[in-house]
Amino acid sequence: MSSLNDVARRAGVSIATVSRVINKGSNVNEETRAKVLKAIKELKYQPSRVAKRLRSKSTSSNLIGLLIPDIQNPFYVDVLRGVEDVAYENNYAIIMCNFAQDEKKEKMYLDILQQESIDGLIAAPAHEKDSNVIKLLNDGLPIVCVDRGLTGKDVDVVVVNNRDGAYVAVDHLIKSGYKRIAYISGQKQIPSSKYREMGYRDAIEDNGMQVDVELIKYGDSKHGSGVELCEELLSGANPPDAIFTGNNLITLGALETIHKRELRIPEDVAIVGFDDMMWSISLNPPLSAVRQPAYEIGKRACELLIQRISDPKRSPIQMTLNTKLILRKSC
Amino acid sequence: MSSLNDVARRAGVSIATVSRVINKGSNVNEETRAKVLKAIKELKYQPSRVAKRLRSKSTSSNLIGLLIPDIQNPFYVDVLRGVEDVAYENNYAIIMCNFAQDEKKEKMYLDILQQESIDGLIAAPAHEKDSNVIKLLNDGLPIVCVDRGLTGKDVDVVVVNNRDGAYVAVDHLIKSGYKRIAYISGQKQIPSSKYREMGYRDAIEDNGMQVDVELIKYGDSKHGSGVELCEELLSGANPPDAIFTGNNLITLGALETIHKRELRIPEDVAIVGFDDMMWSISLNPPLSAVRQPAYEIGKRACELLIQRISDPKRSPIQMTLNTKLILRKSC
């Protein structure tokens, strides 16, 4: 890889001139500009983003971090796509870090991101008191949180109305005549789980029914816990006639268990899940689900981040997007 | 962020000494080492990976690139996880680039990766003559190809036996009594599509049947083309009684069409897809599929890359992993 210096020598000018040609372009003679451009082409010169980043923290290095708890979850893949599209348009590159719900891994990745001098970070923190993310925030790094905020911290956040999304789903279940509705929750410590539980509870109580804590199971937001907790539920003394699942991976796991037991959906158990997927219609049966605008979450988050990078003082925005209940055949 | 200089000043030593403490640790007095370590702790010093990379191309900067054609495809998500796990163990960070089957985007990302002075690249090239990837290869960047190679280039490759995987699936379809078996292919120009078609054709001919070109449809490896091409197939004059789909997204699209037409699987049309998914069992009906060891592909690729980075002369390896036909209810 050739450097500014090589180009300068070849064009017979100083490196400052070359730099000017490349960047602003002001105050440079047409003739020399042509010479420089020619040299750049001949040498296939590409500026080093590394040197650029080292040189000027002020000048944007056009690199942002994306911290994600679980890339196997299609929800985050859609968020990623949203982030990426906006980043691409604005000439930002992304370092994507999947910490797989492992806080040790998370810390390692956040350290790396800081060491890479990223301009900003989009993060779905491990939980609301995530000290790893808070540390970076306190260090002054521009951050936008996604899917969950940080308690006591005034930070840009893009979330979904989890409570209402859950409420509408469970309310629909009740109105459809289901009596014993279970909830399989994701990790208890993440806010979205809590709010979804809140919606679940409110819907039940608002309909004059009583919450049965036996019907609430807490897992880890992954496929396996969907399988197991659904099994627990169904093998109990007084099994549910409907299940509300806390995210898409859990839904898939629960479906697996239900099918293994050769139960009919929705006759034996109905199911409605949080998170829709492109292929939910091809599941057995076509799945009813609460759709989150995942792509848009990513898009908005990245827009907010780019704004914040260019204006670190702007006061934080908390953006709440709405969910939509998609009814198909599973309830 | 504090620098080596800050630490040196605080500890009352030179930056060279600090550097020595951090890196090799040879030739440094225990007492001063303690002083330095203390200063590092107090200042929460973190080395700048950027400066490190700039300084020494020789010394590994511990950053690799991962170039992926479509992150919406769960296959690549699994590859990514495999890559990541190995990278994590070996202290490498990953810049993940999803070019979404857009060669312009691909070029932009590859430029960025080069400008970031990555140590190496794991790439699923757009096709076998992918000039963007070839350029980097010619520039001497350590590269491992995944899922497809580069014609005429001697490069590390990790692939799957696509031809055999397809053969076994189609052969099974024939042995099960299906007479008119269609193939919905992914992008024609990518090798895996070609080899899968080869397996499809061979299986048909080896069973004394004849290939009907009307039953082969070429798409773009995405969900939408699965939907459309399946529709074409089923609305034809002489529709197939079984479909072999070229990848998981196509499979999902085809399923959608079949369900929309309210056809029974496998009675009206059977289907077997390339690529298994964790939740294939929950599809309607549980899907029979050719399973690729996607996670292992990623893992192996990353291992090969790390080897190559440390030994650029080692002669290239072409690694072929095997697929497995998973039989469920769709055929």
Added chain:
DNA sequence: GATAAAAATGTAAACGTATAGGTTTTTATT
């Protein structure tokens, strides 16, 4: 205790860029 060898530490240059500030050349003004 003088000298040599080894250990400990320091100095300075380099990686590739951006840019402040200085110098030279061109253009405009009278």
Added chain:
DNA sequence: AATAAAAACCTATACGTTTACATTTTTATC
């Protein structure tokens, strides 16, 4: 033609490391 102003260009420095080499201090040897 002398001068001022503007344009074009260059020099040198800084960003935070690593490392070759130089220098100083300690230890060993006689």
